[in-house]
Amino acid sequence: MTGTGGHPGASGRPAAQKRPAWVVGGAIIVSFVALLWLVEITDALLGHQLDDNGIRPLETDGLSGILFAPLLHSNWEHLIANTGPALVLGFLMTLAGLSRFLLATAIIWIGGGLGTWLIGNVGAPTYHGVVLETNHIGASGLIFGWLTFLIVFGFFTRNLWEIVVGVVVLFVYGSILLGVLPGTFGVSWQGHLSGAAAGLLAAYLLSGPERKTRALRRPVRPPSLNT
Template identity: 75%
Template sequence: MGMSGYGGGSGYAAGQPPKSKKRPAWLVGGLTVLSFVALLYVIEIWDNITGHRLDDNGIRPLESDGLWGIVFAPMLHSNWDHLIANTVPALVLGFLMTLAGLSRFIYATAIVWILGGLGTWLIGNIGAHCPYVGVRCETNHIGASGLIFGWLAFLIVFGFFTRKVWEIVVGVIVLFVYGGVLLGVLPGTPGVSWQGHLCGAVAGVVAAYLLSKPERAARERRKTPANPYLTS
């Protein structure tokens, strides 16, 4: 049976609201990333039910209506194997991203999502050729891997911008574990959007630089000696 706040049954003074328990940042970050990945699975289930019609909404380079793909492409996958391959990196790297702060995670994700997608829209047809000699194919880029490459690049370089030891350590560990994945920014594997990987990684570096501005500014202030002379 529940008890009211009278007669010493509560841990706070009469007339004062109870202090809300703040959830640990790692828990909030973990739930945020887990929810995003769960959403990807819900979307893929619906995509399978509707005959993969959603996949037509990817990034189609240099086409005006293909710009909408910048919004939708990271949430679409060609099949279950494609989504499963992206699941573990998305969970691990996404969670590590939230450790730099949930607001930074959101801003960084938005930068990578938009800037990386725009870059893919601009260069996505480079190197794309049909089986027929001399014929260029139009491409349709989908998948969360561009976003994942952005997170990966962000984590690797962010610590070197902020000069915080633990963020440098995270970057080194991520580079050691996932560094080989960066080869995916190079052309060579048919059916793989190296353009999306490359643009996502570049956008991740840009996001890391922009979002490290407070630490870089504080470092510059520490380098600048105070002026002992005051003027009026």
């Protein structure tokens, strides 16, 4: 066996270049949405048995739904409605940095799911005074979290580009924030509200380095002395 020494690119071929962050982010989001469609195809073939694995509020065995609910949709219309916002908002999230995107998504996924588990029965229909069991599924809680994160993150970091992104997102998608209010039967406003709250929390936590740096740059005022 023989080998060759030298530095990368010594053979005359250009060294491999790192892919731009937006390309990697776009690939991640497209792959995630493709996973949602693959899950729905599987669910349809199984007679929608997978939908039973959603978040069932205040039930111990419903806690596992926190992990699975964002991947499940009740029908094709439900999935199609979430596909566009997931692609756009998810991609914009990656522009804040892939590590922040992953951490924010984890906070929203788990925090929003836990919030839905806690309040998911609020306003639920009752039968003879007994609250009927509800099952919360869909990626909209995650989407609402991404939405609120994008809107407020720039104001926490004081980054001009991120502020512009937030304003544009608010202008284009702000109206769907009404989904955090009780309204349409069969729509989980509780999941929307919990996801949005988790998005705010994620934006605050992940803007910590910029807020700390800004605080250190504030001039220290000399103490006033009375004479």
